[in-house]
Amino acid sequence: MSLTKQMLEEFDKDEKEFVKRIAVGIAQNDEIVLNSVIKDVATKNDIDNVRKEMDNLRKELKA
Incomplete structure (x- = not known):
């Protein structure tokens, strides 16, 4: 049995446990x-x- 198929079967049995x-x-x-x-x-x-962006915004608001 492939690992994927086994995992899907386990998922179907109990989703929370999986x-x-x-x-x-x-x-x-x-x-x-x-x-x-x-x-x-x-x-x-x-x-x-972020500091540079804030400084630039402050300057724009003061202008």
């Missing part, structure tokens, strides 16, 4: 967890860019 098993598998892979967290972290460069 999702739980997938989530546990992902959580056990440190690299996946780290990469998902890193995408949501602002860098110093991001913050500097």
Whole structure:
């Protein structure tokens, strides 16, 4: 039986258990967890860019 077919059968039997098993598998892979967290972290460069945008908007409002 193919892995895909087996996964679909497990999904049909108990959707919550299937999702739980997938989530546990992902959580056990440190690299996946780290990469998902890193995408949501602002860098110093991001913050500097936002500050510049805010400064420009302030200047436009004062003009």
